[in-house]
Amino acid sequence: MLAYAILAGIxxxxxxxxxxxxxxxxxxxxxxxxxxxGDFVMLGALLAGALYGAYxxxxxxxxxxxxxxxxxxxxxxxxxxxxRLLQAPDPEMLxxxxxxxxxxVIESVTTIVxxxxxxxxxxxxxxxxxxxxxxxxxxxxxxxxxxxSAIAVLLVFLYLYRTRVGRLTRAVMADRHEAxxxxxxxxxISGLAFGIGLGLAAVAGxxxxxxLGGISPASGVSLTxxxxxVIIVGSLGSPLGTVLGGLIYGISIMLMQTxxxxxxxxxxxxxxIAILLVRPSGLLGHEVRHA
Amino acid sequence: MPRSALxxxxxxxxxxxLVAALAPLAYANQLLLFNFIVFMVLAQGVxxxxxxxxxxxxxxxxxxxxxxYGFALxxxxxxxxxxxALGAGALASVLFGCVLTPLLRLSGAxxxxxxxxxxxxIAEVVSNPALTDLTQGPYGVSLADxxxxxxxxxxxxxxxxxxxxxxxxxxxxxxGLALQAVRDDPISAAxxxxxxxxxxxxxxxxxxxxxGLIGANFAWYVSVFYPDNVFSPDFSIFALVFALFxxxxxxxxxxxxxxxxxxxYNTIGISAPQYFQLxxxxxxxxxxxxxxxxxxxxxxxxxIHVI
Numbered sequence: 014m015l016a017y018a019i020l021a022g023i024x025x026x027x028x029x030x031x032x033x034x035x036x037x038x039x040x041x042x043x044x045x046x047x048x049x050x051g052d053f054v055m056l057g058a059l060l061a062g063a064l065y066g067a068y069x070x071x072x073x074x075x076x077x078x079x080x081x082x083x084x085x086x087x088x089x090x091x092x093x094x095x096x097r098l099l100q101a102p103d104p105e106m107l108x109x110x111x112x113x114x115x116x117x118v119i120e121s122v123t124t125i126v127x128x129x130x131x132x133x134x135x136x137x138x139x140x141x142x143x144x145x146x147x148x149x150x151x152x153x154x155x156x157x158x159x160x161x162s163a164i165a166v167l168l169v170f171l172y173l174y175r176t177r178v179g180r181l182t183r184a185v186m187a188d189r190h191e192a193x194x195x196x197x198x199x200x201x202i203s204g205l206a207f208g209i210g211l212g213l214a215a216v217a218g219x220x221x222x223x224x225l226g227g228i229s230p231a232s233g234v235s236l237t238x239x240x241x242x243v244i245i246v247g248s249l250g251s252p253l254g255t256v257l258g259g260l261i262y263g264i265s266i267m268l269m270q271t272x273x274x275x276x277x278x279x280x281x282x283x284x285x286i287a288i289l290l291v292r293p294s295g296l297l298g299h300e301v302r303h304a
Numbered sequence: 305m306p307r308s309a310l311x312x313x314x315x316x317x318x319x320x321x322l323v324a325a326l327a328p329l330a331y332a333n334q335l336l337l338f339n340f341i342v343f344m345v346l347a348q349g350v351x352x353x354x355x356x357x358x359x360x361x362x363x364x365x366x367x368x369x370x371x372x373y374g375f376a377l378x379x380x381x382x383x384x385x386x387x388x389a390l391g392a393g394a395l396a397s398v399l400f401g402c403v404l405t406p407l408l409r410l411s412g413a414x415x416x417x418x419x420x421x422x423x424x425x426i427a428e429v430v431s432n433p434a435l436t437d438l439t440q441g442p443y444g445v446s447l448a449d450x451x452x453x454x455x456x457x458x459x460x461x462x463x464x465x466x467x468x469x470x471x472x473x474x475x476x477x478x479x480g481l482a483l484q485a486v487r488d489d490p491i492s493a494a495x496x497x498x499x500x501x502x503x504x505x506x507x508x509x510x511x512x513x514x515x516g517l518i519g520a521n522f523a524w525y526v527s528v529f530y531p532d533n534v535f536s537p538d539f540s541i542f543a544l545v546f547a548l549f550x551x552x553x554x555x556x557x558x559x560x561x562x563x564x565x566x567x568x569y570n571t572i573g574i575s576a577p578q579y580f581q582l583x584x585x586x587x588x589x590x591x592x593x594x595x596x597x598x599x600x601x602x603x604x605x606x607x608i609h610v611i
Contacts, residue, residue, distance in 0.1 A: 046413045094593070101596045105412045106360050110548065113541065114588025121581035234537070238424065241417055249414075275434050282425035289418045290406050 017149045018271040019264060024151065024159040026263025028217070028224050030256045031162035032236070033243030034169060035213030037255045040244070041186045042206040043095060045108035049116035051236030052123075053083065053211045057218020058228040059123065062132040072138055072219045073161055079215035087208025095207065096200065116233055123230040131227035139223060154223035165216055166256060169209075173252060182206055242281040246288050309476040312611055316472065316555060317465055324461045334457060336570060338525055341460045343566050345518040346543035347550070347558035348467045353511040354544070355552030356474055357504055358487040359408065362416040363423025365539040367512045370400040371519025372534040373430055376445040377438070386450045390459065390520045397516020400426065401509050408504055420540075427535035444530035447523065456525040463521055467514045471555050474507075475611065483507055484553070542566070545588055551600025555611045560599060 036050040060082075061075035070078075094111065101107050140153035173179040181202050185192045193199045221228050221236075239262075247258025265284065269277040324341060328334045346368065353361050374396025378389035407418050429435070431442045439445075474480035482503050485493040494500045523529060550561025565587075572580055595602060600610040 040413075046417075094589075097593050101592070103358075106358075106416070107592050107596055109360065109362065109413060109416055110544065111589055111592040114585045114592065117581050117585030117588065119585075121578045121585060124578045125582070238421070242421075245414075245417065275432065279425055279428045279432075282421040282428065285421040286407075286418055286425065289410055289414055 014271060016147065018267045020146055020149050021151065021155070022264030022267035023260060024155050024263070025224060025267060026260035027159040027166070028162045028220060028259070029239070029243050029263050030259030031165050031213065031220075032217040033240045033247070033255045033259060034166060034252065035210035035217070036237075036240045037244040037247070037249065037252060038169070038206055038213070039210035040249055041251070042182060043099075043203050044105055044189075045095065045098065046105065046112065047210065048109055048112035048237055049119055049233070050210075050214050050240050051238075052116045052119040052233035053214035054218040054221055054236045054240075055228055055230060055233045056119065056123065057083070057215030058221040058232075059127060059132055059218075059230075060215065061219035062134050062222065062228075065134050065138055072134060072223075073157075076161065076165075076216040076219035079219060080212040083212040083215045084205075084208035087211040088204045090211075091204035091207040092200075095203065116237070120230050120233055127230065129230060131229040132222070133227040134222040136223060152223075158220035158223050161220060162217070165213065169213065169252065172209075178202070178205065239281055242285045245285055306476075313469070313472045313476070316611065317468060320468060320559070321461060321465050324464055325458070328457065334453060338457055338460060340562060340566060341457075341464050342518055342522055343542060343546060343562045344559055345460075345464055345467045345514055346539060347546040347562050348471050349511045349514045349518075350543045350547040351471060351552050351554075351558045352474060352507055352514070354547065355554070356480060356483040356487065357507050359504075359508070360416040360544070361419050361511070361540070362544070363419040363421070363537075363540055364511075364515060364543055365535055365537060366404075366419070366423030366426050367397045367400060367515035368519035368522070368539050369423070369427060369430065369531070369535040371397040371516030371521075372523035372529065373439060373445075374516065375520035375523040376447060379447050379450055380440075380445070381438075386452065386456070386524050389450070390517065390524065393520020393523065394513055394516045397512050397519065398509055400516075401512030405505055405508065408501075408508060420537075423535065423537075423540065427531055430535070431531035439531075442531060444528065444533075445523070447527045450524055451527040453525060456521060460518065460521050460525065463514070463517045466517075468555065468559075470510060470514065475555050479503065479506075545591075548598055549591055551598025551610065554598075554600045557598055557600040557610060564599075 032054060035053070036047055039045065039047045039050075057076070057079045060079050061072045064070040064075045064078070065072065094115070098104050098108055098111055136152060136154040138154070139157045142153055143150045144153050144156040146156070173183055181192070181197050182205070184195075184197055185199055185202050185206075189199060218228070243258045243262050244255050245258070246261050247254025247256070262281070262284065266277065266280060269280045324337075327337050331337060346364065349367075350361060350364055353359050371393035374393035375389045377396075378384045378392035379386070382392075384392065404419070404422055407415055407422065410418055430439050433441045435441055436443065474483065482493070482498045485496065485498060486500050486503055490500050519534065522534065546561040546565055547558040548561070549565055550559065551557030569580065569584070572583070603610050
């Protein structure tokens with residue numbers, strides 16, 4: 014039972030890394046909190062569900078499609094919202110409220126267009142044979158979702174550490190003003206990072222029906238909280254921390270569900286508060302505590 | 305305190321109290337009027353914290369729910385009268401605030417998110433089926449013995465006046481200036497001799513106290529409720545948006561915000577909830593992008609002084 018819980022925790026952990034990664038990228042590059050992150054996960058899930066229902070397109074292909082679609086949507090969205098926000102006296106705080114409003118808009122428009130009902134994708138869309146790992150048996154959808162998440166995370170690391178644009182992105186993450194002073198087009202880099210952040214959320218959404226159960230337009234808020242837990246356990250603004258945070262979160266969720274299931278729902282919140290109080294910068298972060 | 309400040313304060317408190325107390329005579333839907341008062345108190349509570357210290361209480365509803373359940377537990381298990389139970393609700397909320405005081409070490413978004421998580425955690429504990437004997441878990445609380453709408457409405461008016469008086473004190477007394485100095489630059493404020501930590505904790509617990517009082521009052525007034533009702537994140541969000549819309553750091557701003565926005569909500573919100581959510585979300589976005597300092601700043605720009 015312990016081995017099962019830990020292995021399942023690793024599978025879910027890989028997936029949760031992907032769920033949090035986009036949020037962390039946006040925070041790292043722009044220092045704004047995208048409280049609508051969970052709603053983009055929800056949109057990705059609905060899109061994948063619709064594609065599977067209408068054309069039997071596999072969720073993996075749907076994930077690639079939604080990555081492209083949301084990068085294209087994210088770029089103009091960045092110019093619409095963020096530059097104006099960054100001029101405000103306290104952008105980090107105001108971003109929480111701004112994106113809360115945005116999340117309301119997304120939720121209501123989705124409800125009006127698609128109806129309030131819960132959607133899911135049948136597990137056979139990701140293969141029918143259960144997979145055996147180290148003597149434990151898991152549903153194929155879990156394993157392939159985790160593998161797809163790991164590949165997506167790997168691609169983000171290749172982007173950040175092996176391409177020119179990725180290096181510029183890391184420069185903006187390190188210091189926005191100095192990046193601007195050294196001639197980097199900070200606006201375009203940020204817009205791209207914003208689009209990729211939304212795209213990654215949508216990719217995570219494509220696998221959400223298998224990992225998290227049915228998704229409805231109202232799922233956004235709890236998805237956002239889970240993403241926050243993941244990236245804060247890791248550390249805000251650090252992509253590598255997100256992977257660590259995702260794994261810790263996934264394994265502790267599975268252990269809680271196995272041994273103490275009636276209190277399992279409390280775990281993300283307590284983990285979040287405990288980590289914030291003990292190490293507010295997250296496990297891999299630098300000093301952030303003030304006064 | 306200068307004389308004009310005293311005159312302004314009395315004028316605000318008397319007119320606010322008269323309007324709130326006499327409104328049920330002119331308008332039959334007392335529940336709606338009660339909700340207006342609840343949101344005015346919550347918006348002022350947010351104002352005390354966010355307007356004067358810069359901490360954004362994104363899980364403010366935690367205090368409200370703690371107050372409501374403090375009231376319910378006192379009535380159910382200790383069989384106290386409503387007035388003692390109001391005190392129990394306030395106590396529960398302040399205790400919850402004390403437990404969360406370490407969160408004040410966090411800054412910016414970290415505090416807001418930790419506060420949100422804390423409110424979700426307490427809601428999860430209260431509604432856990434394992435605690436049904438104590439809190440009735442997810443099945444809700446029924447307090448028929450203490451049901452007294454007129455009396456509890458009166459108590460709500462008193463709490464509104466108390467809260468507004470607190471904000472007036474912050475606005476005019478040295479304490480408020482100290483808090484604003486700490487908000488703007490904690491290091492300089494500390495150098496000027498302001499006890500940074502103590503003033504912050506004072507504002508934090510004061511804001512917990514008023515939310516707990518009105519939460520307990522809410523439990524008394526409605527008498528039947530579920531954890532989902534009193535821990536609904538809508539309370540935090542609405543209170544924040546009302547306060548921001550009116551203008552934080554002022555006395556009248558949050559009240560104005562509640563009157564306008566909650567009035568709007570009741571005019572269009574009930575009949576078409578999705579469209580309302582859409583309008584509301586867009587309104588929040590426009591507000592943050594174009595009027596980040598609220599209605600009060602707009603009125604000031606037009607030459608109208610908002611207290």
